[in-house]
Amino acid sequence: MDKEAQARIDVWKYALGFVEMEAVKCGIELGLPEALESHGKPISLSELSSAVACPEISLHRIMRFLTHNGIFEKQRPNPGSELFYAQTPLSRLLTRDNLGTFLLVQDGPPGPRFSLTAQDSKAGKGSGVEVSPEESKMWSMEFKTYGKMFQEFLASHAKVATSAVIENFPESFQGIGSLVDVGGHEGTAIGMLVKAFSWIRGINFDLPHVVSGAPILDGVEHIGGNMFESVPKADAVMLMWILHDWSDELCIDILKKCKEAIRKSGKVIIVEVVIDDDEEGNRDEYTGARLAMDMAIMGSTLNGKQERGIAKEWAQLLHAVGFGDHIIKHMKAIESVIEAYP
Ligand SMILES: C[S@@+](CC[C@H](N)C(=O)[O-])C[C@H]1O[C@@H](n2cnc3c(N)ncnc32)[C@H](O)[C@@H]1O
Incomplete structure (x- = not known):
């Protein structure tokens, strides 16, 4: 290596x-x-x-x-x-x-x-704070505790993960005219994607107080809102590092809003750490880091999960939302890409 x-x-x-x-x-x-x-x-x-x-x-x-x-x-x-x-x-x-x-x-x-x-x-729960759609305590607390450093932390992760996605799966973005990054924070990921794939019009969607401080980015429109209420319409939607914070029930609510936002031939692109149970699946040199990320999620949220297994849990979750089909693509990074189709 x-x-x-x-x-x-x-x-x-x-x-x-x-x-x-x-x-x-x-x-x-x-x-x-x-x-x-x-x-x-x-x-x-x-x-x-x-x-x-x-x-x-x-x-x-x-x-x-x-x-x-x-x-x-x-x-x-x-x-x-x-x-x-x-x-x-x-x-x-x-x-x-x-x-x-x-x-x-x-x-x-x-x-x-x-x-x-x-x-x-x-008690069968994580050791972190509760995240609820009404009052996203976790996010306000993290912003208050860490200030600018928290924004830098999210931006640095977005940079590393988005580079890997661009390098490994450029074909995932073919034919997408508009893409909304749900929970895109200050737009680091969508900014990189529109730069790499110039045919994409980008929308960065996050809580109003987050996008109000976001920098101006070429080819990106910032829209503030709540993903539990509605998601801006686009050809495709991306969710990176979002679903691991939420319980299965709330993930279904978020994914339903994403599915409503896309056209029939569109897709939802999920970028998450995916861990397969036992010996099957994507066990590689990143498995240790993926499992440590699961512990990090258990320590920082009450009901979040990093470990939705491929065959069982992702399929169940996406089926419950009403997606017709999905594929999971692994790469040499801690995240994988899941594409869900209506
Ligand atoms: C873990 S961060 C992920 C940021 C970015 N996607 C990344 O991969 O670095 C989760 C993001 O979800 C946003 N968020 C939380 N609740 C939200 C809501 N109800 N509607 C829209 N965005 C929300 C937060 O403000 C935060 O930017």
Whole structure:
């Protein structure tokens, strides 16, 4: 692998390193190493869920991250049979009477900074703030806490992800005369897309207070509004890093508005981190970063999900909205592109 390609993978280690630490701390706080030790043999998800009083829906995500990182081991007695988790030399060192407590005190107790707590996981929810269509608390809070740095954070992500989309899937933008980027923030992504594909007229759509401060961009019109009420009409709609913040029910509401906005031959282009469960699917050198992003979403929202599985969850979600068909395209980046057709 060339140095630039390796750097694009390594940078996520630094960007998400503290999230990984929080997820390991959450596993220790839940008592996972002790539960496996006292079980004395590999344990199923449902047995582990009862042992540590944490619902399977949360525990499955945490265990998927921890096994990928070699803290526990996945075992299947036969191909296709139930999955079991087993202790490893590393997880034995993470019991509280070994180095578990030492790890827990690093960076202080769960607090106002990012944290993924065992208490929230046991309640089957994330540790972040609630995002509701009426009052987008999360966004106002982030803007208030981080100010300009938050805008720079979103713009820098948009730059990296949009470059990958342009480089890997230029054909996705053929035949699109107008494209609205829903939740496009200050227009970084749509600005890059109209520059790369000059036939596109771009619309950057975001909350009114966000677009009111957005810079003037060639070929881009900024429109303020609420995606739960309506989305500006266009040939196609893009949603990048939007759906992971919302519950399935609210994603369906957002996608319905996007579907209403496009013409019959149009499409909705979703750019998200897509994680397939188990061994199938897009497991590659970015899988670790994708799983860490899932932990980041679990720590920063109440009901967001990074881990909608390809076959099951995306298909169910898009079917519930009424899309006739969809395809998922993977690339050498943490995001994938899902195109949904009416
Ligand atoms: C995680 S950011 C993604 C920004 C950008 N698409 C990117 O990939 O960097 C989510 C965006 O959704 C916007 N947003 C949140 N609620 C919204 C709503 N109800 N209507 C329109 N945009 C909304 C936020 O202001 C924010 O810019």
